[in-house]
Amino acid sequence: MSTSEAEPSGSATSGAPGSRRTRPAPRRLQVVRVAPLADDMVTVTLGGPALAGFALPRPAHHIKIFLPVDGQREPTVPAWAPDGRPVFPAGQPRPVVRTYTPRRFDPDALELDIEMLLHAGGPAGRWAAAARPGNHLAIAGPGGGYEVPAGAAHHLLAADETGLPALATILERLPPAEGVTVLAEVRDAGRRRELPVNAAATVTWLHRGTRVAGELLAESVAAASLPAGTAAWVACEASAVRRIRRQLLGSGLDRGRISTRGYWRLGAADHPDHDFGEVDLADVARGGGGRGDRLRSTLGPLKSRARNAAREVRAALRERGDGRTR
16 A cells, blocks of 8 residues: 555544544554465564454555664654644654555454565565564554445456555455456566455456556556446556546546545655545645545535436426426
8 A cells, every 4th residue: 555654544533522533542563473475475464452442344444554663673653642643752763654454354363464565675565574473563543444335336446466455355345246347457477366256256467567557457447348337446556546537537437436546656655645546646745635635535425416316306397397497
């Protein structure tokens, strides 16, 4: 998923009406085990009593992970200021902070799985490559999540490697008889993995090789035959996700049923969270797109329902021969 050292997410709780949100303290955990997932990917299982009360009510949630830096056994974790921003202890090194999608949570065993790429170019990848049982880290969250649209005629799920954990959690929550088109772009066959698909799902693996990330995925989305009433969820590189969003809107899909996420950006180490693919990348980089994106994401379905209701009212008036209708 996207990487960022911005404000860590947390399940917010509210006090009196109008009060600011409060966030639970980060949960200190340890690595329980590390298992191979693909050629250069692993599943890291985290555990500890701090996971008591943790929950994932929706698919495609995200968490922040806090990793220790050189010389530390455990990472420094923040407290929360009254405005919800993280405040780190003075004089202590800042942790590496990254965003990941929880792949699995077992509330009985108090275990949480995250899937990590072993890329040497980033501190999280290097940490994952060296991770061993007993290593310390902390998490905050979950935040975000995807509300599966009710009554969709079909589902399009499209993602690259960074979006596959979230895509898998969505597949697990879909009604078993609903049709699904899955488009998964990976570097090569070595990055494929098992997906929890139903009998009505069609999965296409796209091997980009040396092509620019997201190009093949965008081309495949454009070529896909999607029935009316399709709900689309897309997560991949930020530039590609904008291209795909434009394609989906141009094809006539309901804006309120299109969910797009820019998880990372080519050439950028720390792409901001909450990139919904609706504003220019320059605005996202400046941090100005998050609130607007969230507002549009909320209002989109409401506007769609209002338009549908208005059409129904006009049709009813025409049937009654109401002369005031134009």
